[in-house]
Amino acid sequence: xxxxxxxxxxxxxxxxxxxxxxxxxxxxxLTVAYQRKPVIWDIELNIPEGSLVGIVGPxxxxxxxLLKACLDLIPKTSGWARVYGAPYAKQRHLVGYVPQRETVxxxxxxxxxxxxxxxxxxxxxxFKRVGKAERARALEAMEQVGISExxxxxxxxxxxxxxxxxxxxxxxxxxxxxxxxxxPFAAVDAATEQAIVELLKQLRAKxxxxxxxxxxxxxxxxxxxxxxxxxxxxxxxxxxxEVFTRENLRxxxxxxxxxxxNASFALSQS
Amino acid sequence: MFETISDVLLLKDHxxxxxxxxxxxxxxxxxxxxxxxxxRKRSLMGDVLSHATLPGxxxxxxxxxxxxxxxxxxxxxxxxxxxxxVAGLLLMLAIRSTTRLRDDVAMGFVLSVFFGLxxxxxxxxxxxxxxxxxxxxSFIYGKTASMVMQDAQLIGGVALxxxxxxxxxxxxxxxxxxxxxxxxAQGWPVMLLDIAxxxxxxxxxxxxxxxxxxxxxxxxxxxxxxxxxxxxxxLDRMLLLSAxxxxxxxxxxxxxxxxxxxxxxxxxxxxVAASIFLFSMLFGTDRGVIPRLRDHLRLKRRVxxxxxxxxxxxxxxxxxxxLANIPVDRASLLAHRSWSAREFKCLLxxxxxxxxxxSNTIHAIGLSESGFGEAARITRNHRLWELYLIxxxxxxxxxxxxxxxxxxxxxxxxxxxxxxxxxxxxTELLPSPHQL
Numbered sequence: 001x002x003x004x005x006x007x008x009x010x011x012x013x014x015x016x017x018x019x020x021x022x023x024x025x026x027x028x029x030l031t032v033a034y035q036r037k038p039v040i041w042d043i044e045l046n047i048p049e050g051s052l053v054g055i056v057g058p059x060x061x062x063x064x065x066l067l068k069a070c071l072d073l074i075p076k077t078s079g080w081a082r083v084y085g086a087p088y089a090k091q092r093h094l095v096g097y098v099p100q101r102e103t104v105x106x107x108x109x110x111x112x113x114x115x116x117x118x119x120x121x122x123x124x125x126x127f128k129r130v131g132k133a134e135r136a137r138a139l140e141a142m143e144q145v146g147i148s149e150x151x152x153x154x155x156x157x158x159x160x161x162x163x164x165x166x167x168x169x170x171x172x173x174x175x176x177x178x179x180x181x182x183x184p185f186a187a188v189d190a191a192t193e194q195a196i197v198e199l200l201k202q203l204r205a206k207x208x209x210x211x212x213x214x215x216x217x218x219x220x221x222x223x224x225x226x227x228x229x230x231x232x233x234x235x236x237x238x239x240x241x242e243v244f245t246r247e248n249l250r251x252x253x254x255x256x257x258x259x260x261x262n263a264s265f266a267l268s269q270s
Numbered sequence: 271m272f273e274t275i276s277d278v279l280l281l282k283d284h285x286x287x288x289x290x291x292x293x294x295x296x297x298x299x300x301x302x303x304x305x306x307x308x309x310r311k312r313s314l315m316g317d318v319l320s321h322a323t324l325p326g327x328x329x330x331x332x333x334x335x336x337x338x339x340x341x342x343x344x345x346x347x348x349x350x351x352x353x354x355x356v357a358g359l360l361l362m363l364a365i366r367s368t369t370r371l372r373d374d375v376a377m378g379f380v381l382s383v384f385f386g387l388x389x390x391x392x393x394x395x396x397x398x399x400x401x402x403x404x405x406x407x408s409f410i411y412g413k414t415a416s417m418v419m420q421d422a423q424l425i426g427g428v429a430l431x432x433x434x435x436x437x438x439x440x441x442x443x444x445x446x447x448x449x450x451x452x453x454x455a456q457g458w459p460v461m462l463l464d465i466a467x468x469x470x471x472x473x474x475x476x477x478x479x480x481x482x483x484x485x486x487x488x489x490x491x492x493x494x495x496x497x498x499x500x501x502x503x504x505l506d507r508m509l510l511l512s513a514x515x516x517x518x519x520x521x522x523x524x525x526x527x528x529x530x531x532x533x534x535x536x537x538x539x540x541x542v543a544a545s546i547f548l549f550s551m552l553f554g555t556d557r558g559v560i561p562r563l564r565d566h567l568r569l570k571r572r573v574x575x576x577x578x579x580x581x582x583x584x585x586x587x588x589x590x591x592x593l594a595n596i597p598v599d600r601a602s603l604l605a606h607r608s609w610s611a612r613e614f615k616c617l618l619x620x621x622x623x624x625x626x627x628x629s630n631t632i633h634a635i636g637l638s639e640s641g642f643g644e645a646a647r648i649t650r651n652h653r654l655w656e657l658y659l660i661x662x663x664x665x666x667x668x669x670x671x672x673x674x675x676x677x678x679x680x681x682x683x684x685x686x687x688x689x690x691x692x693x694x695x696x697t698e699l700l701p702s703p704h705q706l
Contacts, residue, residue: 071455089457097455108309108448109503118445122456127438154503170452 021085024049024178024209025070030079032062032069039065042233043079047226050207052200054214054224054240058253061231063213064100067180071097083178092122096171098181101163106156112166113151116142119173141169146195161192168199179203181212185219197223220244278525286528289417292426293481293524293539294517297490299429300474301516302436304491305498305509307471309447314377315359315468316491320475320484321381322358323351324388327409327479328395335398342405344421348476351409355472358384412483412536414527425477432473433513443467444505481524483536493543494519500554519543571620578617579626579645580652581606582637595642597634657689 020026023046030043040062047053055063068074070081072088083091096119116138117130124134142148145165150158155166164184171179185193200210200223214220220227220240227243229235229252236248277283281290307313330350335341358380365376396403408416417425436443445453446463454460471491478487498511523539552559582598585606589596604614618635621627626641637645 068451073451073454092455092457095455097452099449099451099455103451104449105311109499109505109508110444110448111504114444114505115448118449118452121441121445122458124441126442129441 022049023047023082023085025081025083025211026085027070027081028079030066030069030081031077032065032074033077038077038232040069040230040232044234045228045237047209047211049209050204051209051226052204052224053209053211053226053228054220055211055228055230056214056217056220056252057230057235061252063230064182066230067182067211067213071095071180093174094177096174096176096179098167098171098179098184100182101160101167101186106158106163108155110155111152112147112155112158112162113138113142115155115166116169116173119170122174137173138169141172142166144172145169145199159189161188161195164188164192165195168196172199177208179208179210181210183213183215186215217249275525275529278528279521283528286525288419288422288426289414289481289528290521290524292417292422292429293414293520293535295426295429295433295520296474296478296481297494297516297518297520297539298513299432299436299516300478300487300490301494301498301512301514302433302509303467303470303474304493304516305495305512306436306443306447306467307491308495308499309444310464310467311447313488313492314374315362316471316475317488318362318377318381319355319359319472320479320487321388322384323355323476323479323484324385324410325391326350326352326354326357326388327406328388328391329354331403331406332391332395332398341402344418344424344480347409348479351479352472352476354384354388355475356468359468408483409479410483410485411534412479412481412486412539414481414524414535415531417480421480425481428473428477432470432477436470437509439463439466440509481520481535482539483534486536486540489540489543490516490519493540493547497543497547497550497554499556500550500558501556503556515543515546519546574613574617575621575624575626576648576652577607578603578621579637579641580649582635583642583645583649595637595639597629597631597636600631600633600635603635654686654689657692658685 025045025047027043027045031041032039043066055066057063065074069076070083070088081088083095088095113135117134119141120130120134120137124130139148139151142151142165145168147158147162147165147169150162155163158166168181168184171181184196188196200212203210212224214224221244224240226238227240228237229243229248231252231254235252236243274283278286278290281287304316307316327347327350330347331341333350334343334346339346362376362380365371365379366373369376371379392403392406395406405413405416442458442463445458446460446467450460453463474491475484475487478490482490494515495508495512497515498508501511502508519539519542522542524535526538526542527533527535550558553561555561581603585598585602586596587593604611609617618627618630621641622630624641625638626644627635628638628641629636
């Protein structure tokens with residue numbers, strides 16, 4: 001008796017495979033191009049919930065681009081990204097964003113508290129003013145990252161590490177479930193780096209997911225339990241212990257010898 | 271003459287009162303919107319906008335005259351101005367996004383071409399049969415004297431509406447100007463907000479055309495805001511101050527233009543605003559030139575005093591026998607640091623004035639009792655900070671404030687006690703943790 005042939009999958013389900021609602025970030029077939037040149041292509045990712053994810057790759061590998069595409073900040077050329085099973089536009093309240101520090105003019109006439117309070121704007125809605133409740137929430141977030149004493153300082157009077165913490169506090173105010181962070185460790189002092197790592201671990205303990213663009217290979221295995229090696233396409237993605245190998249690093253960084261030395265050093269540490 | 275002047279300034283004179291008030295309101299609105307324009311870093315766009323209004327004024331006049339209406343009806347002219355101003359901006363954006371030309375080229379191009387076109391249109395319109403185009407050029411330089419009651423009311427009313435609208439959007443505009451990427455990620459419609467801001471800028475520009483003229487309205491937009499920035503780093507106060515400075519410039523400028531009616535209003539308003547700016551730049555408490563200079567000198571003086579006293583103390587420590595306040599050899603004190611002879615004399619003179627020095631002979635300098643105590647305190651602070659940095663080098667260096675009088679205030683008493691224990695001595699006498 002011939003076996004009943006399994007029904008062919010419909011074209012739609014082939015194009016949009018299931019994206020379960022408990023997956024913080026699922027990316028399928030994502031390609032982003034600027035003016036005819038693809039910057040990232042064929043990105044396929046499923047980030048497990050509650051993980052601390054690092055995205056590493058050489059300069060120009062498209063790490064920031066990947067983040068921005070997920071946040072609908074730049075248009076996708078093809079493919080999609082889903083946050084907890086739905087498009088980002090419907091899930092903004094679940095996502096916190098910490099942009100690169102250099103995107104902003106720190107000479108702007110606002111205090112640290114003002115910036116952190118910006119995390120409450122969306123919830124306030126149009127035209128309503130920031131009130132006591134919002135300021136209290138902002139102050140609480142600042143205490144969480146250890147900068148509440150600088151609440152009334154104008155932001156250019158803060159050190160680089162303090163500015164980074166202001167951005168973090170702004171994202172924390174939203175109490176999101178998924179956090180995107182673009183190079184939070186870039187050019188910060190050691191104390192701030194420790195504080196940020198502590199914070200990330202606390203978030204993980206609460207079941208939140210953090211996706212962090214990172215530049216320093218030496219600290220990858222210490223900080224992240226999940227790793228994405230990106231060089232315009234995904235070289236490897238998975239638990240750090242499995243993915244952070246010499247072979248994968250060679251494929252990601254190519255012939256950049258000094259980076260390879262860096263990697264060997266990092267490997268010898270882990 | 272005096273009576274007339276004070277009457278005008280105090281808004282008692284019937285003829286000028288409404289005009290002055292409406293120009294004051296214009297100043298308030300341009301101060302507020304100008305602040306946001308400045309923070310959005312689009313000041314030059316305001317200039318493009320104002321220069322691009324000229325063709326629209328001429329064309330509106332021609333159309334209205336041809337249709338049989340009064341060619342000089344202000345709402346009609348302002349509508350024409352707005353349309354052509356926005357057309358200029360759109361052209362500029364189109365050039366920027368479709369060609370490889372940079373911002374400044376696109377702006378310069380549109381600004382000059384539209385202005386030239388406008389001058390040509392005005393020239394043609396003068397020759398139109400049955401048209402009385404005299405006075406249209408007042409939109410270029412501004413002329414409050416020709417403002418009619420209804421015009422002044424229109425301008426004042428629209429200015430009020432603009433101010434209220436801008437304050438309504440304050441939170442949204444602030445976010446837009448500060449971090450538009452984050453704004454977009456939060457779901458704010460960045461493009462719509464930009465359009466709203468631009469609409470308000472257009473409105474201010476257009477109602478300012480009659481009073482200030484299209485060439486100078488940009489100054490009315492930018493100068494009060496920039497001057498305000500020198501006095502505060504808080505946005506709320508900056509907006510308030512910017513509005514106030516705009517109002518003052520408008521008040522004085524329109525008043526003087528009313529008194530000396532052959533002086534163009536726009537120029538006077540801008541000169542008033544510019545003087546306010548100059549004053550702010552020199553004396554502004556937040557970042558004015560003179561306060562910064564004064565702070566710098568104060569710091570130099572304090573550092574100089576500390577260096578002198580600490581040097582004296584360190585020399586005394588190295589003398590044989592127990593530490594005592596004996597006169598210090600002048601030559602060794604001078605050689606202790608890299609002062610020039612003149613700097614040294616200056617420092618000694620100041621220390622004398624502060625009663626830190628008792629005697630000053632060719633051979634030796636004697637510290638007073640208070641000077642000795644101060645020297646001990648300064649040296650202790652210095653050594654505690656040094657030790658703190660060495661032991662806790664990984665903590666944020668910006669935490670260190672060597673100018674702090676009491677180390678305890680910054681580090682806390684417990685930390686200070688811990689450090690003192692490490693140095694293993696009592697609070698009065700502390701060796702240096704490194705080689706002197």
